[in-house]
Amino acid sequence: MLKTLRNLLIISSLFVFSNAAFAKGDNHGDDAFSPKDMILHHIGDAYDWHFFDYHKSDGTVAHVSLPLPVILITDGHLDIFLSSEFHHGEQQVIRGDRVYRLNHGHIEEANGKKVIDLSFTKNVASMFIACIILIVIFTSVAKAYQKRPGQAPSGLQAFIEPLILFVRDDVIIPNIGEKKYKTYLPYLMTLFFFIWVNNLLGLIPTGANASGNIAFTLTLAAFTAIITNVSGNKDYWKHIFAMPGVPKLMLIIMIPVELIGILTKPFALMIRLFANITAGHIVILCLVSFIFIFKNAILGLPVGFVVVAITFLELFVAALQAYIFTLLSALFIGLAIEEHEHHEAHH
Template sequence: MKRLFVLLFSFLTISAFAEAPVEGGKFNAGEMITHHIADDYNWHFADGATVYLPVILIDNGTVNTFSSHHFYDENHETVPYNGYVIEHGHIYRANAEGEPVADQSGLYDLSITKNVASMFISVLLLFGIFFTIAGRYKKNPGKAPSGIQSFFEPIIIFVRDDIAKANIGPKYERYMPFLLTVFFFIWFNNLLGLMPGGANLTGNIAVTLVLASLTLLITVFSGNKNYWKHIFATPGVPGWLAPIMIPVELIGILTKPFSLMVRLFANITAGHIIILSLFSLIFIFQSVAVGPLSVAFATFMNFLELFVALLQAYIFTLLSAMYFGGAVEEHHHEEEHAHGEAHH
């Protein structure tokens, strides 16, 4: 029932977004979809329900702060303010006519955008939940979990046993904080993005780039001598092939986190686009026959996205653990140990 309410509310929210273009002219599905999946300087939930976020600009050492409300008129069209203008989702210095000037050097945008605000909300949510769980473990050591603790404990054990232990081995404990953090961060933000008016945080390639870069850095700095030997002196490969194999192996180090970045970004963004496209059909055709079909397919996709939200968190965490496991694996030590036992 709760999920059906969320779906109904999602439909009403999207209808509110689409209402203005229909009244003012031809409905533009592409513009509506882009508006929903892109980052912005305000958080628009429905007509009359907009949160204007703080703008923070550092312009040649001078800090300028003001509400993003000044950038929008009564029709929610962007207008210049205080020598700045929003163009294509970014703030630029503007001339007297409100057009971006050529020289933008020394201008740094540290504004709290919709994605940043959503990330803060998810972080506070994660802190609240897991500090509560940790407190209950300290308060009731050895006792059966209850409440929220009983819900999350099997998931934490699953990440520990079936992802970390299975793919990293005996050294798994040092990677558990990162693996648990990235799993729940991605999962929570995927779910928050499906809520009415939710931000498309994990569908932002800058966010997935940071997550993938963290996996890359941990993998590289965890690499033991056998890991690097495999890169620069691949076993079983003739020496004359080294000039070819070394660049290939080095490129392989970068392509792994690149695939993590693109996979998460593409799957989450694609899900949002499909759902919004299905809803858009209602306003494009304006037909009683199309409306129920669009809602039915969009409802199915919304349920499917609940599974995808968990699946993408699992895949990102699993592949990260596999990369860590490959970096710390002791191939030669195991081979020598087995050879010694056979000799005795």
């Protein structure tokens, strides 16, 4: 198993190298290679799923990609078309009096009209793939339990069961408690596996960097914030607006601080996941860029070993960040629903 994984990572690194040489951007040859354009292209979202480029016999560059649906609302008009109509940003798309064009990876209307963009982008497609993977995995595991009740797990079931028990027994229950953990178990369990699978998909060459998208992490952090504050009991809100033992004049300062704390907790969740995943991708792509900056194929050998080593590290980081996000979410929820014992002083 380890040998197979090692070989896959080495092959994946070679794909990264070849793809980097023909990365999208303002490049029109090796002399114009721009590490910045290449890195931003790989870690950013896109309206198509780009796989690789190659040079035709006439010297032009051909792009191999999967077009995705573009969904736009402009002046009350709904326009739906495939991203291939842009021809990789080289052409405009005309729909009635509306003219759409790609500008640095974003769609804008040439006449200055406001555009509401609801497009099915690469990151969205990757999230749907992650959902399908999770549905297939957990459906098959559930069926295995039904077919073999009371028996020792085997196959995929044997791999998934320890993970589920770990998240439940070492992450959720210690932070939320035995009495109420079942209410939040579905959300937190889904959160862990959804983030983990998306992190892993981002490590596949040409894969989408969904977890490195600030909108993705913002949405997950917002879910945690909403659940935390909706679930908060009277002790939680009393601690914010009327902290026990604090003089009333101090509440003028403490209440704004506590209210800011409601926002800083999900903000920390959002930034931590986004920054760690994005940093790993940038480090790998920066190392690959050295090969094309110095135009030295021999440099590919040491760089390849370093990239493979960092990729192994990123496999660990993918699971670690899913664990940390779930752990902190469980902690915030646990603090919000914690029952405090109030002892009255006896004289």
